[in-house]
Amino acid sequence: QVQLVESGGGFVQAGGSLRLSCAASGNIASINAMGWYRQAPGKQRELVALRNSAGFTNYGDSVKGRFTISLSSDNAKSTVTLQINSLKSADTGVYYCFTGTVYDDYWGQGTQVTVSS
Numbered sequence: 090q091v092q093l094v095e096s097g098g099g100f101v102q103a104g105g106s107l108r109l110s111c112a113a114s115g116n117i118a119s120i121n122a123m124g125w126y127r128q129a130p131g132k133q134r135e136l137v138a139l140r141n142s143a144g145f146t147n148y149g150d151s152v153k154g155r156f157t158i159s160l161s162s163d164n165a166k167s168t169v170t171l172q173i174n175s176l177k178s179a180d181t182g183v184y185y186c187f188t189g190t191v192y193d194d195y196w197g198q199g200t201q202v203t204v205s206s
Contacts, residue, residue, distance in 0.1 A: 091114070091195045092114050093195055095110070095186050097171075098184060100205065101176055102204070103178055103205065105176050106174045109170065109202075110171075111123070111186030111197055112166045112168045113168070114166045117162065117165075117167045121189055123139075124147075124186075125137040125184055125186060125187065127180075127182040128182050128185070134185065137152055138158035155175045156171060157172040169188075183200065
């Protein structure tokens with residue numbers, strides 16, 4: 090079992106920046122990927138950024154060059170951070186932390202990002 094705690098998000102003007110973090114605890118040795126997805130109103134959930142244990146990173150086409158994912162870990166937790174720059178109104182939505190393990194997939198509760206133009 091893995092527990093996820095998300096932080097960050099909020100209301101920001103277009104062109105601004107935000108940082109989202111997600112801390113995973115529990116059976117972190119089983120984690121093989123961490124990242125973020127988002128869901129805009131009336132749309133399907135889509136990939137934002139995902140990094141696997143081999144260091145391979147995949148970004149959604151609409152965020153390339155503006156979003157940066159990073160991972161860190163210690164004995165107690167693994168943390169995935171998403172640095173979001175040059176925000177656009179199209180980036181508005183609920184952002185979900187994702188953690189994939191060798192046993193199961195886990196999702197955070199979601200954090201709202203609202204970009205005002």
